[in-house]
Amino acid sequence: MISIRNIVKEYAGHRALSGVSMEIEKGKVFGLLGPNGAGKTSLIRIINQITAPDSGEVLFNGEKLNQHHIAQIGYLPEERGLYKKMEIGEQIVYLAQLKGLSQAEAKLRARKWFKKLEIESWWKKKIEELSKGMQQKAQFVATVIHEPELIILDEPFTGFDPVNAEIIKNEILELNRNGATIIFSTHRMESVEELCDSITLLNLSHKILDGKVKEIRNQFRTGTYIIEYEGQGVQVSSDAPFTALSETIADDHTQLKLRIKEGRKVNDLLHYMLPLSNISKFEEVIPTMNEIFIQAVSKQR
Amino acid sequence: MNKILLIIKREYLTRVMKKSFLMVTFLVPVLFIGMMSLVVYLAVNQGGLGDVKKVQVVDESGWFANKLQSSKTIQYSFATDYAATKKTFVKNGYDYLLYVPVTMNKIQLFGESTPSVINSGKIEDELTRVARSRRLSEAHIDSAVLANAQTALTVEPKQIGENGETDANVMAKYGIGLVCAFLIYISLFLYGAQVMRGVIEEKVSRIIEVMISSVKPFQLMLGKIIGVGMVGLTQFVLWIVLTAVLSTAAGSAVGSKMAAMQQVQTAQQVPGVKTAMTANADKMEHNKVAAVIHSFESLPIAQIVLCFLFYFTFGYLLYSALFAAVGSAVDNETETQQFMLPVTMPLIFTIILSQSVIVNNPDSALSVWLSMIPFTSPIAMMIRIPFGVPPLQIAASMVLMVLGFLFTTWVAARIYRVGILMYGKKASYKELAKWFMYKE
Numbered sequence: 239m240i241s242i243r244n245i246v247k248e249y250a251g252h253r254a255l256s257g258v259s260m261e262i263e264k265g266k267v268f269g270l271l272g273p274n275g276a277g278k279t280s281l282i283r284i285i286n287q288i289t290a291p292d293s294g295e296v297l298f299n300g301e302k303l304n305q306h307h308i309a310q311i312g313y314l315p316e317e318r319g320l321y322k323k324m325e326i327g328e329q330i331v332y333l334a335q336l337k338g339l340s341q342a343e344a345k346l347r348a349r350k351w352f353k354k355l356e357i358e359s360w361w362k363k364k365i366e367e368l369s370k371g372m373q374q375k376a377q378f379v380a381t382v383i384h385e386p387e388l389i390i391l392d393e394p395f396t397g398f399d400p401v402n403a404e405i406i407k408n409e410i411l412e413l414n415r416n417g418a419t420i421i422f423s424t425h426r427m428e429s430v431e432e433l434c435d436s437i438t439l440l441n442l443s444h445k446i447l448d449g450k451v452k453e454i455r456n457q458f459r460t461g462t463y464i465i466e467y468e469g470q471g472v473q474v475s476s477d478a479p480f481t482a483l484s485e486t487i488a489d490d491h492t493q494l495k496l497r498i499k500e501g502r503k504v505n506d507l508l509h510y511m512l513p514l515s516n517i518s519k520f521e522e523v524i525p526t527m528n529e530i531f532i533q534a535v536s537k538q539r
Numbered sequence: 540m541n542k543i544l545l546i547i548k549r550e551y552l553t554r555v556m557k558k559s560f561l562m563v564t565f566l567v568p569v570l571f572i573g574m575m576s577l578v579v580y581l582a583v584n585q586g587g588l589g590d591v592k593k594v595q596v597v598d599e600s601g602w603f604a605n606k607l608q609s610s611k612t613i614q615y616s617f618a619t620d621y622a623a624t625k626k627t628f629v630k631n632g633y634d635y636l637l638y639v640p641v642t643m644n645k646i647q648l649f650g651e652s653t654p655s656v657i658n659s660g661k662i663e664d665e666l667t668r669v670a671r672s673r674r675l676s677e678a679h680i681d682s683a684v685l686a687n688a689q690t691a692l693t694v695e696p697k698q699i700g701e702n703g704e705t706d707a708n709v710m711a712k713y714g715i716g717l718v719c720a721f722l723i724y725i726s727l728f729l730y731g732a733q734v735m736r737g738v739i740e741e742k743v744s745r746i747i748e749v750m751i752s753s754v755k756p757f758q759l760m761l762g763k764i765i766g767v768g769m770v771g772l773t774q775f776v777l778w779i780v781l782t783a784v785l786s787t788a789a790g791s792a793v794g795s796k797m798a799a800m801q802q803v804q805t806a807q808q809v810p811g812v813k814t815a816m817t818a819n820a821d822k823m824e825h826n827k828v829a830a831v832i833h834s835f836e837s838l839p840i841a842q843i844v845l846c847f848l849f850y851f852t853f854g855y856l857l858y859s860a861l862f863a864a865v866g867s868a869v870d871n872e873t874e875t876q877q878f879m880l881p882v883t884m885p886l887i888f889t890i891i892l893s894q895s896v897i898v899n900n901p902d903s904a905l906s907v908w909l910s911m912i913p914f915t916s917p918i919a920m921m922i923r924i925p926f927g928v929p930p931l932q933i934a935a936s937m938v939l940m941v942l943g944f945l946f947t948t949w950v951a952a953r954i955y956r957v958g959i960l961m962y963g964k965k966a967s968y969k970e971l972a973k974w975f976m977y978k979e
Contacts, residue, residue, distance in 0.1 A: 250973050286752040288960070313752040317962070319745030324553060335545050336753040380749065 239264040239388065239419045240285065245294035247280050254280035255291070256443045262421060267414055269434035269451075270423040271527075273535055276440040278423045279316065282390055285421070286313050298388075309338040312386035316393045316423075318377050320365045326376050327352070327361035330383060337384040344383065351379040355405070371402050378406055382413060389413060390421045395429065407433070427528035437527075441535050451527070458530050461498040462523040463507070466491060467515035479506040491518070542754045543762045550737065550766025555773060564774050568781040575786075592658055595633040597621045599641045606669045613661055625649065637662060643670075712925035713898055719847050719921040723854055724890045727917070728883070730771040730855060731862040735875065737763050738866030738959070747959045756956035761948075764859045771855065839925075846924050849937060854917030857944045858882070864951035867958030868966040868974075885914040893922045901926040911936050913943025950975065 240262040247255040255277045262268045272278050283289045285296060287303060296303040298310070320329055327348060334344035352358045355375050365373060374397045382389060391410070395403045410433070414420050422434060430437060431451065439447035447454065462483070470492050474482050479502035483495040498507055511517060525533070554560055596617050598604040607615040618624045621638060628636045629651050635658075636649040648654050648662065675682060738760075741747045750759055865878040889897075889909060897906045901923040909919035910928070916936050920928070957974035958966070 250977075283960075288748070288751050308753060311752070313749070315745075315748040315752070317745045317748055319749075321553075321740075321746055322744050332545070332549055333749065333753065336542055336750075377749075 239299060240421075241297040241300075242281070242285075243295050243297070245281065245284060245291045245296070247277075247284065247289070247291050253443045255284075257294070258440065258443075258445050259294075260438045260445065260448060262419060263436070264419055265414070265417055266435040267410075267420045267422055267433050269430045269437035270421055270440070271425065271427075271430065271437055271531060272440035273425060275442075277443045278440055279392065281440070282313070282315075282392060282421070282423060285388075285390065286311060309384060310387045312337075312381040312384065312389045314377060314381040314389075314391045314394055316396075318374075320373060320377060320380075322366040323364060325362055325364055326357075326368065329365065330376060330380050333380045334383045337386075339384055347383050348379065351383060355379065355409075370397050371399060374398055375402065375406075378409070382409075382418075386418065388419050388421065390423070392423045393426075394422070395424075395426070425531075427526065427531055431527050439531065439534055441538050444538075446538055447530075447534050454530060455524050455527070458525045458533070459522070460525070462495065463498065463504070464493060464495050464519070464521055464523055465507075465511060465517060466493045466519035467511070467517045468492075469515065472511070472514045478510055479503075480510075495523070543758050543765075546754065546759060546762025547766040547769070550763050551769050554733070554767065554770045560770070560774070564777050565781065568778055568785055571782060572785040592634045593632065594635045594637050594662065595624055595628040595631070596637045596639070597624050598639045600639050600643050602643070602673060603639055603666065603669055607665050610661070610665075613658065613665075635662075639666075715843060716898060716922040716925045717894065719843065719924075720890065720893050720918045723847075723851055723917050723921060724886060726771055726775070726851065727854055727858045727886060730767050731859045733767050733770070734764055734859040735862040735866035736872065737767065738863050738955075739869065739872055739875075742867070742959055742962075743871065751959070756959060757952045760860070760863050760952055760955050764856060764863060767859065768852070768855055839927075843924055846933070847921060850917035850920060850940070853913075853940045853944050857913060857940075857947050858886070860944075860948040860951040864954040864958065864971075867955040868961075868971060870962065874965075885912075886918065889915040889918040893918055897922045901928075907932065911939055913940045913947075916940055953977070 242258060242260045242262075245255050245258045247253075258277070258281065270278050270281065280289070284291050285303070287305070287308065298307045301307075320326070324332075330348045330351075331341065331344040334348065335341060339347070349358075349361075352361060355378075357372060357375055360368060360372060360376075365376075368376070378394070381391070389410075394406060394410070398406060407429075410420060410422075422430075424430060434451055436450045437448065437454065438445055449457070463480075468490060470487055470490070472492070472494075474480075480496040480498045483497055485495075486493045496507075498504065508517075508520075591612055591614055593614050593616070596603065596607060596615050597619065598617065599621070604617050609615050615637075616633075618628075625636060625638075628649075634650055635654055638647045638649065640646070646666070648659055654662075672682065675685065741750065741759075754762075861882045865875055865882060868878060869875050892905075892909065896903070897909065897919055900906060906919060906923060909915045910923050910932070916939070920933070920936055924933075953975045954971055957977050958971075961974075964970070
């Protein structure tokens, strides 16, 4: 869907993107991650043709990015807002028209969306009379009303209470099921694991990690496991196939966090433990995206 | 193109539909006419406000007793005892005491408050009139002969051009040129500032990024400028229409009042020197007015109107582009000050010069240059046009104006496209230069 090739972007003495490349697959949810100032917004602005790269190119469905693609992109910026003095319905219709819809079509779809998000009765209200959450909903409608192939959401859940965040999340997933590709920029990792198929991690203008969420997590496996058994204090001898990392004892249970030694297998571990204890729980510790994020970023520093 | 139209439509409608727009559009002519009517009414009808000054006169010279004529605003009455009157005139309800000693070399006007310049002037005039009339009759000069002798001649300025002679009354040219220049000056500020405020509003409300993911910054800027410009035109047309309608109505009301007043005044006047002189002055006044009206007819009205429209349009476009750039560079209106000065300087400079240098010497080198430079020409040229400007100069000025507009819009757009996305950074001129240099 989107191929980003070797993008370089510099602002007066400050490098925002240095040679960033990535592929965004059609119909997937793509996470664009990175700490503040990593270059996420710069990249998004380039895809939106708000700015142009100093070098490198962006392909949209194999075609060099141009003005015709604007109607196929929906963008919810992090810094968002609407004309305060304008009626909300009128405003959504206006924004939809700027994306190329006819007035009649824009009105029809806006009504439909307002009904769906249960903000119908607010149609004639001015933006300044609405609550923040209500404004965000309206803004979301403005982003997706022209049924874009590509939806770019920059921190879409800020400003929503948990209930409305859930509503919006479900809408995003539904749009994705109906074929829209979604680029999702955030530094809130829990939503990444939930939503994204694949991610790219930017830091200090460089791409430092990318791939499918599952694969990345596998890649960051360290052979760490948690084993829980009844009773207390199994003495771990030095020829054990693992090294104990930590041990917590609660009531009649012990939880042991351990790392398998190089070249040994999970089965060796179980063989060793079985005669010594009554195992009640055994699982692998796979790092969360949050841990991966912190690890990758701090490694680069 | 279609997008620009949408933007123009929104910018236009949201402004025109505002209550404040309707208020200003309707109130300005009402206030204007109201004020003018009031001024006229007061001028004609001073006595009507009950502001009559009563003057007690003690005349020891014997020249003025019972000869000073009371007017609508000043009433004279006469007494003989200076010392006594001086003590009691305030108590007796008089405003002033006029004391004329025997020698007439030290006439004094006493009052509880300092007599106003106008009132003491009026009293002086009346004293002079009486004294002169007495001296004339002492010299055996017939006042009618004197009135006849006071001839006022007028010079009729004519301009010789290719089409023969044309009337060249300077008054009308002064007037029309200055009025046009002022209208342009005021509207550049008025609507330029509206463009700037619109840009700041988009930045402050953070809608700007949503907008420019749909349209190019240049389209947004141009749409706003044209939309606001059309608001300005609408307002002007409405003002002209409303003022015309209202002034006709007010004019007929005030006019009838004035006619009535004049009849009363004439009836009050006593035949003699004064009447003859007034009549003569009236005639002169009438001649002047007729001459002005006549010379308005001889002005190149079509040329003036066309030039006005041209310079109004392009001057507005040029300046509002600059105002838009200023708006894009700041986060709120209070920060605009530092950038406003250089933008408004040429305008203020020209409007000050136009009232002195340009209007008095429309063909001087300075005037010609000012009417060529695009930043000053909308005002300077409008002053010069009524006096006749060689077609070549007009053409050159217009070409330069269009080029200047294209150039400033290009510069402004380059600053604008970067500025609208900048938050929190306090912009300096160095910063603006950097923005200008940015590639796409």
